[in-house]
Amino acid sequence: MSEVRIKAERRTEFGKGAARRTRRSGNVPGVIYGHGTQPNHVALPGHELMLALKTPNVLLQVSVDGEDVLTLPKSVQRDPVRQTLEHIDLVIVRSGEKVTIDVPVAVSGRVIGALVDLVTPAVSVEAEATHIPAEVPLDIEGMAVGQVVRAGDLTMPAGATLAADPEQIVLVLEAPPVEVAEEEAAEAAAEGAPEGEAAPAQEAAPAEA
Numbered sequence: 001m002s003e004v005r006i007k008a009e010r011r012t013e014f015g016k017g018a019a020r021r022t023r024r025s026g027n028v029p030g031v032i033y034g035h036g037t038q039p040n041h042v043a044l045p046g047h048e049l050m051l052a053l054k055t056p057n058v059l060l061q062v063s064v065d066g067e068d069v070l071t072l073p074k075s076v077q078r079d080p081v082r083q084t085l086e087h088i089d090l091v092i093v094r095s096g097e098k099v100t101i102d103v104p105v106a107v108s109g110r111v112i113g114a115l116v117d118l119v120t121p122a123v124s125v126e127a128e129a130t131h132i133p134a135e136v137p138l139d140i141e142g143m144a145v146g147q148v149v150r151a152g153d154l155t156m157p158a159g160a161t162l163a164a165d166p167e168q169i170v171l172v173l174e175a176p177p178v179e180v181a182e183e184e185a186a187e188a189a190a191e192g193a194p195e196g197e198a199a200p201a202q203e204a205a206p207a208e209a
Contacts (some may be wrong), residue, residue: 109141
């Protein structure tokens with residue numbers, strides 16, 4: 001589990017105007033809460049925070065007024081157009097504590113003649129706060145067209161257990177449209193032809209007398 005140290009400043013001004021001023025200064029307004037503590041309103045360095053959030057479910061060791069607190073991003077608000085960070089909620093966690101969190105599904109492998117529809121990109125799992133898996137692997141190699149993968153079919157990483165509904169559909173291997181299937185069949189035939197030779201063409205119908 002990745003952990004990033006980041007220094008924050010305590011915020012004393014609130015409201016939309018104060019939040020805009022915080023963002024103009026290159027910081028991101030946020031709040032730290034959890035374990036019965038009073039919400040702690042902070043400003044975090046925007047560039048450092050953006051880099052840290054590139055890692056899913058990253059742990060943030062936030063230093064505020066010389067005091068360190070281990071947190072997990074709970075909610076991240078972004079500008080819908082520019083995708084810049086607008087606000088972040090951080091929940092306090094402790095080593096050994098179990099948390100329930102969404103973890104990305106990482107699909108590997110290939111099924112010829114199938115369209116892969118990842119219905120659920122992330123599934124809910126329970127894991128220790130300091131050992132949250134980066135991803136849940138899903139190898140589709142050898143599966144068949146039409147097969148449906150449900151949450152209960154996934155193999156959980158060590159130390160994690162499924163918290164989602166086992167019947168939740170995660171992935172469907174759909175049959176492609178007829179035109180796509182014909183193109184793939186032609187490509188497969190061409191790949192299987194000996195080097196330097198083209199795949200045999202269909203015989204033309206005899207001309208009418």
